[in-house]
Amino acid sequence: MEINIIRGQNQIGGSIIEISSESTKIILDIGSNLEDKEIVVPEIDGLFKGEAKYDGVLISHYHSDHVGLATRILPDIPIYMGEKSYEIHKVSNEYMEREYLKEPKVFKVEEEFLIGDIKITPYLCDHSAFDAYMFLLDYEGKKILYTGDFRSNGRKSFEPLLRKLPKVDVLIIEGTNLSNNKIGKINLTERELEKKGIEILEGNDRPVFVLMAGTNIDRIVTLYKIANATKRLFLIDTYVGVITDTIGGNIPNPRTFSNVRIFLMNQDKYEILKNYPQNKIGKNEIANSNFMMCIRSSMKQYLENRSKEFSFEGCVLFYSMWEGYKKQENMKEFLEFMEEKGVKTISLHTSGHADEKDFDKLIKKIEPEIIIPVHTENSEWFKRYENCEVIYDKNIIKI
Template structure:
């Protein structure tokens, strides 16, 4: 298929939080971004009890609608039983996938792709993925054919030019993309926020995108609410409200809680937020408590951070693995490099420790002296009410008498911040997505386009319209 115009299709993420998948084709070249999965634990068919099949993974994900039926991206052997879908071997287009950041709702489906398809991520993102892969957090399916791209360095797929532009999100390596063809250009923001550690990146991204020039702005709108919920119009405002927790304040709030806690300090975080891991390590100096990570997070810190002043938790299961000689090499290397902490150490001096506890390892709490302790829930899973596991966590903490403190901040811009960035970019055409209510984000000057699935949009003469 050789197109003489630029064709855009929206495959996922239009009215969902995540799952954004969009293709841009010019002549016989095509770029697809992102390739994530929609996170909906309450409604997902894979509920943790249904066992995923290893040999039919791609077939199952396509058949269940978890990834879209896109021609020319899947291996023939993976989709042989799916009628009407062309395999990568049967498609002559040059295709590449570009990933904005390493959250599952933007990259969780990239293992479904044929290893023949190059998948471009920024340098930091590749480094983080390879670290996560080692500790068992690889994507299902094939190992992606990862390629590094670099901030502000343009690369090409056919005649399509892609320029990664750094933005601030709660994961390292995050970027937006400027995507240009001879017919026009798109700026895709990816996910971003103004209340993070690097708000200057957003202003710089605005400047860079306008410098490169674009016709269509594809923009996230995660925090947008229905007009009946929000009860107000969205006005552009870049200021940070007092009630909004800024990323730099998260660790300060943790410190304040620890100062008032006479027992064990515990924290539940998402270790893909590597900068927060770094902030927690620094708490040893201000809190006087030894910072203790589970082995997986310790490996992330060991590989990606210069800060090494932490200990590792050794559970009974880890000791059993070690005795049996089945401990993976990466775990063995951590045990040789870092101080060990066991339950007996913490129980002898609870006030001397600040210890990680993830939801999946919650039964470790039964071995710890948690009297007068504090459980700091800082954006670690389960995140909230929409996840059935969240209620299970609350039930467990109540049962053992452990007080929970919610201290965290999200990775997505507030509605007034979205509007501020929108008006600064001032696009000809706005496509809001990654939102339950994208219609709430309306440009003052440009045209609002709410695209449809299974429709084709054409870019020509620096405009975009439905075919």
């Protein structure tokens, strides 16, 4: 087999990895670069232009740095995605009126399938995206594990996954959290975050706002639990509402959870609100309730209007996203706006990516001969595994 890290080596995001056997060529993830404001399609012959020369593209999860270029590949190349992952990709992009994949092939947890002569087994893993996967690739007895993005601090237990994973020849592994400023940090778990949130709100009976990604389902659960424990209604707008309703089950959604209420930020989405006659909430009821409201930095005007109906003085804003976004102009402006209204910003976040102890456990379990770090700015960190060859200075590796 040949591994070609087309993009995503010694950088975070924009992952495109090619794996080929004698007769089969597949791509693992097809991400946009994180800093690209719009879709920029790289010049890759047989994938985006010319005659199709790939047999399939596997998508580990719906974050744009893994799926962002999927709508631009040649139409003859099949795309494979987890079922729920695809549904979230579809409804979130449809809502935002962005491009999305039309008819991918969906795979199921741990159900093996073939693309050409390469056998693939998808393993469900924990990440800040719901329904995220690692892929085990098997060809003539050689095994490659690609981790995609993963962590162990969510609500899915890491140990059962470790037990299932076999010994492999090559590990292609993410290392997002190995950037120099994060070395040595162990992630808080979502449960610890929940406890921290409840403690912060002790003695506070004012409304709470939360800035977060609407597709971070684990975090929605954590915040819902905090809202419940502190006797607040949990308010989500129609965007988050359609996402959690799509997942259903025990994920807080406005269809089956009586203390989850859905509000309208944008009149164009009124048709969506009409689907939730029991659980919709209007501005008057909001002004007279104690609540935790999930918001985005694009909601400034909506919040400006609400602040005329009730005072934001003494309210808390949980900042529940990557700290780096605070440097972006619109985020800076938004946080200043909330501060001027008398809202106190408090960070309440934990990483969606593995920490050092997670790497350690995984590598000790699967004993790879070769480690290929991707999605990281510190590939050298993996050199501590002396029994493994760590490759990050060339992108084509034959095994």
